[in-house]
Amino acid sequence: MKKQKIILSLFLSASLMIATLAAFAEVGPTYAIIHCTVVPVNGPPVENGVIIIRDGLIESVGVFGDITIPDDAEVIEAGEMYAYPGLISAHTNLLLEPSSPPSQTQREASSSQLPDEEPGWQKSELMAFEKLLIKTTTIEDLYKAGITTVLVAPEQNIFAGQSVILNLRGENKEAMVLKQPFALHINFVTARGEYPSSLMGTMALLRQSFLDTEHYFLYKEQFAKSPSGLKRPEHNPFLESLLPYVIKKDPIIFNCANIEDIKRAIRLIQEFKLNGTISGANEAWRVVDWIKKANLPLLVSLDYRPPNMSKYVRQGDALKKEAEENIYPANAANLHKNGVKFALTSLGLSKSADVLKNLRTVIKSGFPEDEALKAMTIYPAEYLGIKNLVGSLEPGKIANVVLTTGKIFDEKTVVQKIFVDGLSFEVKQPPKKAESTSLDISGKWKAVVDSPMGAMDMTIEFIQDGSNITGSFTSEMGKWNITDGILNGKELTFSISANIMGESMSMEFSGTVDNESLEGNISVQGENAKLKATKIPNGGVEENLL
Amino acid sequence: MKNKLIGLVLCLILIGLSNVSYGQDLLIKNGTLLTVTKGEIPNGDILIINGVIKQIGSNIQAPEGIQVVDATGKFVIPGIIDSHTHIALSGTNEGSVAITSEVDMRDVLNAEDTGILTALSGGVTMIHTMHGSANPIAGENITLKMKWGKASEELIVHEADRTLKFALGENPKRSSSTGSSTSPRYPQTRMGVNAIIRREFKKAQNYMEQWDRYEKLKAMKKPPQNLIPPRRDLRLEPLVALLRGEIVARCHAYQADEMIEFINLSKEFGFKIACFEHAWEGYKIAKEIVANNIGISVFADSWAYKMEASQGIAYNAGFCADQGILVSINSDSGERIRRLFNDAAKTMKYGGLSENEALRLITLNPAIQLGVDNIVGSLEVGKHGDIAIFHEHPLSAYTRCEMTIIEGEIYFDREQYLNEREELEKKEKETAKNKEGGGQ
Numbered sequence: 001m002k003k004q005k006i007i008l009s010l011f012l013s014a015s016l017m018i019a020t021l022a023a024f025a026e027v028g029p030t031y032a033i034i035h036c037t038v039v040p041v042n043g044p045p046v047e048n049g050v051i052i053i054r055d056g057l058i059e060s061v062g063v064f065g066d067i068t069i070p071d072d073a074e075v076i077e078a079g080e081m082y083a084y085p086g087l088i089s090a091h092t093n094l095l096l097e098p099s100s101p102p103s104q105t106q107r108e109a110s111s112s113q114l115p116d117e118e119p120g121w122q123k124s125e126l127m128a129f130e131k132l133l134i135k136t137t138t139i140e141d142l143y144k145a146g147i148t149t150v151l152v153a154p155e156q157n158i159f160a161g162q163s164v165i166l167n168l169r170g171e172n173k174e175a176m177v178l179k180q181p182f183a184l185h186i187n188f189v190t191a192r193g194e195y196p197s198s199l200m201g202t203m204a205l206l207r208q209s210f211l212d213t214e215h216y217f218l219y220k221e222q223f224a225k226s227p228s229g230l231k232r233p234e235h236n237p238f239l240e241s242l243l244p245y246v247i248k249k250d251p252i253i254f255n256c257a258n259i260e261d262i263k264r265a266i267r268l269i270q271e272f273k274l275n276g277t278i279s280g281a282n283e284a285w286r287v288v289d290w291i292k293k294a295n296l297p298l299l300v301s302l303d304y305r306p307p308n309m310s311k312y313v314r315q316g317d318a319l320k321k322e323a324e325e326n327i328y329p330a331n332a333a334n335l336h337k338n339g340v341k342f343a344l345t346s347l348g349l350s351k352s353a354d355v356l357k358n359l360r361t362v363i364k365s366g367f368p369e370d371e372a373l374k375a376m377t378i379y380p381a382e383y384l385g386i387k388n389l390v391g392s393l394e395p396g397k398i399a400n401v402v403l404t405t406g407k408i409f410d411e412k413t414v415v416q417k418i419f420v421d422g423l424s425f426e427v428k429q430p431p432k433k434a435e436s437t438s439l440d441i442s443g444k445w446k447a448v449v450d451s452p453m454g455a456m457d458m459t460i461e462f463i464q465d466g467s468n469i470t471g472s473f474t475s476e477m478g479k480w481n482i483t484d485g486i487l488n489g490k491e492l493t494f495s496i497s498a499n500i501m502g503e504s505m506s507m508e509f510s511g512t513v514d515n516e517s518l519e520g521n522i523s524v525q526g527e528n529a530k531l532k533a534t535k536i537p538n539g540g541v542e543e544n545l546l
Numbered sequence: 547m548k549n550k551l552i553g554l555v556l557c558l559i560l561i562g563l564s565n566v567s568y569g570q571d572l573l574i575k576n577g578t579l580l581t582v583t584k585g586e587i588p589n590g591d592i593l594i595i596n597g598v599i600k601q602i603g604s605n606i607q608a609p610e611g612i613q614v615v616d617a618t619g620k621f622v623i624p625g626i627i628d629s630h631t632h633i634a635l636s637g638t639n640e641g642s643v644a645i646t647s648e649v650d651m652r653d654v655l656n657a658e659d660t661g662i663l664t665a666l667s668g669g670v671t672m673i674h675t676m677h678g679s680a681n682p683i684a685g686e687n688i689t690l691k692m693k694w695g696k697a698s699e700e701l702i703v704h705e706a707d708r709t710l711k712f713a714l715g716e717n718p719k720r721s722s723s724t725g726s727s728t729s730p731r732y733p734q735t736r737m738g739v740n741a742i743i744r745r746e747f748k749k750a751q752n753y754m755e756q757w758d759r760y761e762k763l764k765a766m767k768k769p770p771q772n773l774i775p776p777r778r779d780l781r782l783e784p785l786v787a788l789l790r791g792e793i794v795a796r797c798h799a800y801q802a803d804e805m806i807e808f809i810n811l812s813k814e815f816g817f818k819i820a821c822f823e824h825a826w827e828g829y830k831i832a833k834e835i836v837a838n839n840i841g842i843s844v845f846a847d848s849w850a851y852k853m854e855a856s857q858g859i860a861y862n863a864g865f866c867a868d869q870g871i872l873v874s875i876n877s878d879s880g881e882r883i884r885r886l887f888n889d890a891a892k893t894m895k896y897g898g899l900s901e902n903e904a905l906r907l908i909t910l911n912p913a914i915q916l917g918v919d920n921i922v923g924s925l926e927v928g929k930h931g932d933i934a935i936f937h938e939h940p941l942s943a944y945t946r947c948e949m950t951i952i953e954g955e956i957y958f959d960r961e962q963y964l965n966e967r968e969e970l971e972k973k974e975k976e977t978a979k980n981k982e983g984g985g986q
Contacts (some may be wrong), residue, residue: 198637201648204649259697278643317974319970
């Protein structure tokens, strides 16, 4: 009986294996995108161009007429459209499982400082790849921004963990990997309630960790060469995880929130001869001499809000406003004027829709369009070591292609269609005018949100004008406005502009509604929570009377 | 090839030159100069070239094109030096553990702290900004010039002594941290504080010997097989530097008994104490402090704010100075830093110091404590052009600082600053108005 079972399971796994192999060997479709303006990035734009995609790769790029359209190709008529290589965001914290806050018992345990307990800052072994949580909505959002390739990095703790580079096809995370792991990520933050609780402690800890890794390596090497007279080295998982980065010089990405962080990173990189990259860096123009001298890969975030310690935000509202609207968005332009090369990333942007919006602002502040395009394609490809795979429309490269309704940085342009690994994905367009609806949802609703932090009670008040919905969202955290709401049949979408502990955040709701109940998802910064609500009869008047 | 070489040499020379001429040129005319070391000069001029005082006297001829500050009717003193404060930093304490000698304030400079502006408005040109007093052995401190607007690394005074912070008494034993958020931490008593410092010095001695042994073996003609350098320990290295005399100790202490204990520790291990911080009971052991050539950096008054300060007296600074102790008045805060001259003046009333003796407490004495009296602390030819100008005598209760100059460059000009602020306020109002308009 048992034997039979084993044979059966063997048979099953074998057939599964064959199935996977078959899937692997499956030939991708062939497409011919014709009549579009091709912007290959590695060369001048081609009017009335053609791109042939075959089996996941770009086969050829050229002028319509010069290139034979293969018989087996599905022809995509793209007249008046523009074709770009898929954009690359070389640093994001999206697509990861939410890190749950430690439970009370865990917290108590950590404060008792057990000697063998792993401290909170020490997450260098954490692999972003293993924590991936691929959400279709997040990927669709990235598609809308024309992004086909991302670096996903864990975001918390001093040693945050190791990142993965993904080509955003479908939902199978294994199939998306371009590089795993790519880099070690380090933040200049502190640990709460344990060492190091201050930035100076963090710096000391970083130095000591690098020194310890060097010593660990030295000792192991020596022991391997001639063990006689040497104590057997103890296995240290933390130092093991740092070996590739400190000794082999794999890339380390330092997240730098302000000018001092940039200097701290550069000092550490030089002290320990690390293969370092500066990321975030929205004050980079203020230390342009340091940046030029260090000559490191630079990833500049499109989140150009000034940091709290900036002198521009601490000397009155007038200067602060100026900083937010003009000074900080010009970071990229200023760096460029000083001859600094860098990639732009979406790090810190909670909505991928802000990527194109912020790119446009950065361009308005004087950053040339062609540089902006390079900073989102070929430069990040170079920094991520995937220049031979992506970043331009060249024969032989991965077929990551973005079709847009106009020049990508023009105000009204939207992304129409996207190809990742030669597979075609439609990009959901925002509904322009909703159909008329027969529902009336105006009035007060009693809602419960199941968030990772636990259930929260809220009151929603909708104001309905045809299919347009506005209103408010009240919880113990305050009253937030509902904007851009659209009721389309039974489908309801709206945004909530929230303010959480002084930080403004946008949440997106989408779900279904009828006359009495409402159900759907709220997403905030890539994390989801379920929302259920029931209508309070008479618009809540009765309850108020009670 | 030759051209390239010449170019390289030229470059090197240019780099060299730009390093030498760090300051600016300035002529201060016709003020009452309180030089601190060379008496009072009425109607005096100071000529600063490349940031350094070139000439002091009367009727100095102005070199062509030089900026001139008219100090007629005003008092000109050396820039005030604060020997103990915590401004211009991102963070004060690494309070999670008791021994944190591995941390260095150099890593957390914040040149955008508006405390620098506040300091300038009180005539302060140099500070010694320190780790807090949460830990028996804290971290390395740093001496900065108040060059508001300059990059953090340009503030550092490289000539200053390296100093390591220690702390005794109520703060390191955490007698005031009784909240549930902080877990109890060893040590909890004064004897524990003393013991943990001794234990750490023992470790440091051991570590030093380990390295000495390694270096010796390595230098041998035939070093032993499998010779591996010891693990570097950043926590012990500053203590080794202290034992080797490369760093001096600055120790937060209130009571006489704990100061005596620390002096004994310094003798046991052979390290130098530059200064006791606060030293409220310094007057009780003035002889011992003088005998060990230790300075004190104190408040003028405001004692008895906690148990261990209950025996402080307003006469402490004046009395100790009179006994021959090197005394400085410190701010320990981003607020008191703008009125150190007021605090210095108090020692004239309580302690009977002369004008010049009182002025020394905030100029030359802190300079000596920081090991920079060869470049600052008095108005002398060859010292840095770090200067504060007051509209009345700096020790008058009615005085205010009008201008603060560092290395010949004006970093604070009260008149200009007030004008700028008025402009800014106008702009703020307009912004607010526009905001309202936009909302309608």
